[in-house]
Amino acid sequence: MFFGAESAVPLPEIPSCVLRECQLRLKQNPGKDDFEECTRIIHNYLSGEPFGEYQESRYFSRFLQWKWLERQPVTKNTFRHYRVLGKGGFGEVCACQVRATGKMYACKKLEKKRIKKRKGEAMALNEKRILEKVHSRFVVSLSYTYETKDSLCLVLTIMNGGDLKFHIHNLGNPGFDEQRAIFYAAELCCGLEDLQRERIVYRDLKPENILLDDRGHIRISDLGLATEIPEGGTIRGRVGTVGYMAPEVINNEHYTFSPDWWGLGCLIYEMIEGHSPFRKFKEKVKREEVDQRVRKDTEQYSEKFSEDAKSLCKMLLTKNPKQRLGSKAGVAEVKAHPVFKDINFKRLEANMLDPPFCPDPQAIYCKDVVDIEQFSTVRGVHLDATDDTFYSQFATGCVSIPWQNEMIESGCFKDINEEEPEEHTVLNIEEKTYHPVPKPKRGFFYRLFRRGVRGCISGGPSEKEELPANL
Secondary structure, three states: OOOOOOOOOOOOOOOHHHHHHHHHHHHHOOOHHHHHHHHHHHHHHHOOHHHHHHHOOHHHHHHHHHHHHHOOOOOHHHEEEEEEEEEOOOOEEEEEEEOOOOOEEEEEEEEHHHHHHOOOHHHHHHHHHHHHHOOOOOEOOEEEEEEOOOEEEEEEEOOOOOEHHHHHHHOOOOOOOHHHHHHHHHHHHHHHHHHHHOOEEOOOOOHHHEEEOOOOOEEEOOOOOOEEOOOOOOEOOOOOOOOOOOHHHHOOOOEOOHHHHHHHHHHHHHHHHOOEOOEOOOOOOOHHHHHHHHHHOOOOOOOOOOHHHHHHHHHHOOOOOOOOOOOOOOHHHHHOOHHHOOOOHHHHHOOOOOOOOOOOOOOOOOOOHHHOOOOOOOOOOOOOHHHHHHHHHHOOEEOHHHHHHHHHHOOHHHHHHOOOOHHHEEEEOOOOEEEEOOOOOOOHHHHHHHOOOHHHHHOOOOOOOOOOOOO
8 A cells, every 4th residue: 555656655765666676576476575675774764863863752761661661570469360271291270360451361380399300490491482482373472471489480372262182072073074174284384384484393283282262263382392493403302292203203313393294294184083193092002002103104094084185194194204295395385285275374374264163252161170180299309599590581571572462452551651742732743733632531550650550560469359251
């Protein structure tokens, strides 16, 4: 719209040749990459004299106030805590709500003694740092980290729709219809693409790690086994879940992103068939036997699979990682498979496609609280001053982008940011005259902000509170 001929506000900083080239690309195959050169030119211009003017303006002062607010201490009293939703590797996961904004999250608690006993400090810190780095519509977002006397806490996107394992095995006949499975597979491709863009290999794709939100879209969760791959390098590590690990992982060979394409194949197979390709649901079999099946056996396909779905699974479950779909040209060749012919990936990435299944807001897609096993007490482990460095690296408070989104979505930004100009006047640009305006009514968050908002952010302990009806 801006580069159209009818635009009344041209940008003289952009050379006409760059403008023409951008317009041409927009007509041929429009995409956000078409604006890269224009963005670079405008960025260079704005970083000069205009930025100096900005630093002298009241807007820069407001920015500093917001950064101050963002960096306020985060504690357990920042939140209201509700029912337990499930278990993680180091502790329970519960629902929580930010007192200041009302935003709901999932709080993943990592017990300090359990971390120390299992030497999980590096894994916990790795997950926290990767979650901070990745901002994807298809990966859970980390909004806050804080510590209590007994736990380290990750405050994450709440996914009320439950995990895919629950949907595959607990709601009707095992498995999904193919259309639903392919839609989830397409969103997983987008999530893996966002991770690989940051040189991250996930390494633990399985149904219980894929969560559904209120609308029925999926997100990848639990990045404890994810790791960054050096540019141009490879990694090695025998990590993952039995039955979902790729042959090269089991054999402890070097790899890059190939285990994730294998994991996607396993997941698509299970979504359609109702059990993983090399181990039936609740089958009693030793780990060595499952690993042997992964190395040697060929998966079997029933009449549930269309030819395209069978073709995709076979190409993703190729034993040789160099010949596996996705290992040569990355996500582009996976998206190009005929099974995705009805998926418009650009609209999918823009959140413009409706999922084939929408969770019932009145249903609870997880185990009952009484069915969630309790963690045993960790004995013989003592916390001391040597652990404080690790805790200080982990518990760093707000994560900027998710926190800012929360402030905007909840209306707090508008409430706090209302500020009257000097002498309560406003400039009419066209008439170039000043008109008095009434003093705006101050909202609740504005008053808190003016007092320092310390009470709003820290909050005080309250009586046990009831869980909102939709959780």
